[in-house]
Amino acid sequence: xxxxxxxxxxxxxxxxxxxxxxxxxxxxxxxxxxxxxxxxxxxxxxxxxxxxxxxxxxxxxxxxxxxxxxxxxxxxxxxxxxxxxxxxxxxxxxxxxxxxxxxxxxxxxxxxxxxxxxxxxxxxxxxxxxxxxxxxxxxxxxxxxxxxxxxxxxxxxxxxxxxxxxxxxxxxxxxx
Numbered sequence: 001x002x003x004x005x006x007x008x009x010x011x012x013x014x015x016x017x018x019x020x021x022x023x024x025x026x027x028x029x030x031x032x033x034x035x036x037x038x039x040x041x042x043x044x045x046x047x048x049x050x051x052x053x054x055x056x057x058x059x060x061x062x063x064x065x066x067x068x069x070x071x072x073x074x075x076x077x078x079x080x081x082x083x084x085x086x087x088x089x090x091x092x093x094x095x096x097x098x099x100x101x102x103x104x105x106x107x108x109x110x111x112x113x114x115x116x117x118x119x120x121x122x123x124x125x126x127x128x129x130x131x132x133x134x135x136x137x138x139x140x141x142x143x144x145x146x147x148x149x150x151x152x153x154x155x156x157x158x159x160x161x162x163x164x165x166x167x168x169x170x171x172x173x174x175x176x
Contacts, residue, residue, distance in 0.1 A: 003110045004100050004128055006120055007042055008147065009135040009168075015144035016117055021058070025139050028166025038163070038170055042133060046073065047109040050099065053079035055115035073112075076103075078119060097126040117145050125151055131174050132157065138167040 009026055010016050017023055049070050051059075056077045059069065068075075068089070075089045076099060083091040092099060096119045103111050113120055113129065123129050134147075157173035164170065 002048075002104050002106075002108055003130040004104065004113060004123065005042075005046070005110055005131040005133060006113045006123070006129050007039075007133040008113075008115060008120070009137055010147045011137055011139050011141045011144070013140045013142065014146055014148060015141045016115065016147045017145040018141050019143040021054070021145065023058070023063075025141065026137055028168045029138050030166055037135060037165060037168060038133065038172075042112075043073075045110050046112045048076065048103060048111045049073045049114050050076045050078065050096070050103075050111060050119065051114040052116045052119045053077060053081060055119075096122045097128050100128045117147055120147065121149055124148075124155065127155065127175075129175070131160075131172065134171045134173075136169045136171065 008016060011025070018025060056075075056079075063069070071088065073088075077083070077089065077091050078094070078096055078099065079091055080093065081091065085091050094102075100111065100123060110131075113123060120129070156176050158176040159171070160174050161172040162169065
């Protein structure tokens with residue numbers, strides 16, 4: 001069965017965006033020594049990416065306005081907006097957990113939860129995330145969009161791997 005994976009970066013103090021929603025702080029401590037980390041290997045194991053409207057909007061307006069960076073993946077954008085879907089980008093109105101149940105039953109590779117925090121929190125609350133790939137960026141933001149919040153019950157995880165490069169620490173956990 002397909003796995004649902006949260007692959008995301010956060011500041012050392014737990015934020016995925018600064019107080020203005022920005023992500024220009026997503027880098028290691030040496031901009032000359034950048035590395036893609038685990039992303040190339042990770043993306044080979046997925047064929048589907050899921051995100052909320054705000055993440056989608058940030059990608060198409062700020063991060064990559066000239067090209068869709070996930071062109072090799074089937075993208076689902078969870079939104080209440082009425083948008084026109086295309087062959088590779090589907091705008092859906094179902095809950096994140098309902099979408100995951102449907103996607104997990106279909107054939108394919110693993111499913112990437114790309115953002116944002118609200119989608120991730122709903123899936124965590126419902127116990128729908130199988131793996132967590134968290135890259136901790138060497139910055140303290142002090143405020144912003146927090147990744148983790150209160151959950152109705154604890155979720156035990158098993159540490160599967162750690163690695164570090166350029167001041168960034170990558171943590172990979174699985175639910176146990």
